[in-house]
Amino acid sequence: MxxxxxxxxxxxxxxxxxxxxxxxxxxxxxxxxxxxxxxxxxxxxxxxxxxxxxxxxxxxxxxxxxxxxxxxxxxxxxxxxRSQQNLANHLTKGLARDLVLKFAKGMSLKSNLVAEC
Known part of the structure; x- marks a missing residue:
């Protein structure tokens, strides 16, 4: 605390x-x-x-x-x-990939990964 x-x-x-x-x-x-x-x-x-x-x-x-x-x-x-609704949660904790992507989307962040052809 x-x-x-x-x-x-x-x-x-x-x-x-x-x-x-x-x-x-x-x-x-x-x-x-x-x-x-x-x-x-x-x-x-x-x-x-x-x-x-x-x-x-x-x-x-x-x-x-x-x-x-x-x-x-x-x-x-x-x-x-609540922690589940805290968009900055993925910046301070080790979370599963799907939660990181969910919070990043909530912050309007976009992935820089290029889709493989």
Whole structure:
């Protein structure tokens, strides 16, 4: 859970940067909706939305406060997605070929394999 929480913090930082860049574009319509970050870990989600930080993992304290601030300021929203529906799942896990092809198709990726004649 700690590694997923650290990845969530990194995604939060990137989302904040992206939002700030969009705010500088004069033709972009304002206000900007929160950027949706989807996680398949219930524990990570619970920790992100928790009001209190228990202090057991001190190295996560700064990340927890940063994520809470991003949620409160409506920069990001964190949502749960099941592993079977997580399109990025094949990038982090060893999956069967048919699942990799399914998720790649869901991401609109195309195969570079040439059909044999």
């Amino acid at each position: 700690e590694y997923e929480f650290m990845a969530l913090a990194a995604a939060g930082k990137e989302s904040e940067w992206l939002r700030n860049m969009i705010l500088e574009i004069p033709l972009w319509s304002k206000p900007i909706a929160p950027i949706s970050i989807r996680r398949d870990s219930v524990a990570t989600l619970a920790k992100a939305y928790s009001q209190m930080y228990n202090g057991k993992s001190r190295h996560l304290g700064v990340m927890h406060s940063m994520i809470r601030e991003l949620i409160i300021n409506e920069v990001v929203s964190i949502e749960f997605v």
